[in-house]
Amino acid sequence: MKRGLVVVAHADDAEFGCAGTVALWARDGYEVTYVVCTDSSRGSEDPAITREQLIALRKEEQAEAARILGVREVLYLGHEDGAVVDDEPLRRQIVRLIRAYKPERVIAMDPTVRIVDRYVNHPDHVAVASATIAAVYPFARNRPTFPDLLAEGLEPFSVPELWLTSFGQANTWVDIGETIALKVEALRAHRSQMRDWDPEPMVRDWAKRAGAGQLIDAAESFRVIRLT
Numbered sequence: 001m002k003r004g005l006v007v008v009a010h011a012d013d014a015e016f017g018c019a020g021t022v023a024l025w026a027r028d029g030y031e032v033t034y035v036v037c038t039d040s041s042r043g044s045e046d047p048a049i050t051r052e053q054l055i056a057l058r059k060e061e062q063a064e065a066a067r068i069l070g071v072r073e074v075l076y077l078g079h080e081d082g083a084v085v086d087d088e089p090l091r092r093q094i095v096r097l098i099r100a101y102k103p104e105r106v107i108a109m110d111p112t113v114r115i116v117d118r119y120v121n122h123p124d125h126v127a128v129a130s131a132t133i134a135a136v137y138p139f140a141r142n143r144p145t146f147p148d149l150l151a152e153g154l155e156p157f158s159v160p161e162l163w164l165t166s167f168g169q170a171n172t173w174v175d176i177g178e179t180i181a182l183k184v185e186a187l188r189a190h191r192s193q194m195r196d197w198d199p200e201p202m203v204r205d206w207a208k209r210a211g212a213g214q215l216i217d218a219a220e221s222f223r224v225i226r227l228t
């Protein structure tokens with residue numbers, strides 16, 4: 001059961017949060033699937049680009065990043081960027097995928113993070129993270145929830161491990177020394193977002209800070225909750 005599901009709000013969220021770990025998992029034989037909940041259509045201030053052009057461009061960029069990391073598949077749930085909420089239809093979409101893919105590990109953001117120092121978290125990140133946790137526990141494993149999914153043959157499934165990308169409550173550190181270059185390359189694939197900015201110094205600085213307490217030169221940190 002070497003499968004991982006990474007649920008995020010926007011194209012590029014997974015690359016910022018966990019691409020080094022994802023690349024390691026893929027290298028170790030995990031089938032990793034990305035679930036991007038929105039259409040990422042508000043990710044540009046350029047008046048010359050239409051919404052439709054931006055949606056298509058960001059899918060191309062996400063596909064390229066996924067290819068670099070060894071991610072098997074990218075799925076889109078199609079919610080409007082900036083307007084996604086944690087509601088039953090979103091939870092149902094995520095439960096459906098959990099029951100269909102039966103991942104050993106699900107990665108999400110931490111929905112309790114709204115403001116850290118001067119960082120204000122995007123409301124879509126909070127909503128998607130909250131819906132993902134609700135889908136993992138209790139609804140994917142709960143038989144009476146979503147009888148229509150059961151009727152489709154999607155039996156309840158218990159996700160063994162929930163990995164939250166960490167902002168200070170980490171209990172797991174992944175050494176990404178061998179994949180940090182892939183993380184940088186995957187971020188660069190999001191050209192509409194990076195533009196003239198080189199993400200490498202910031203990514204290396206984050207990785208250094210994340211690993212500092214653990215004597216790891218480059219790390220991604222997670223709060224891992226084992227549910228079985």
Ligand SMILES: [Zn+2]
Pocket residue numbers: 009010012013122125
């Ligand atoms: Zn985002």
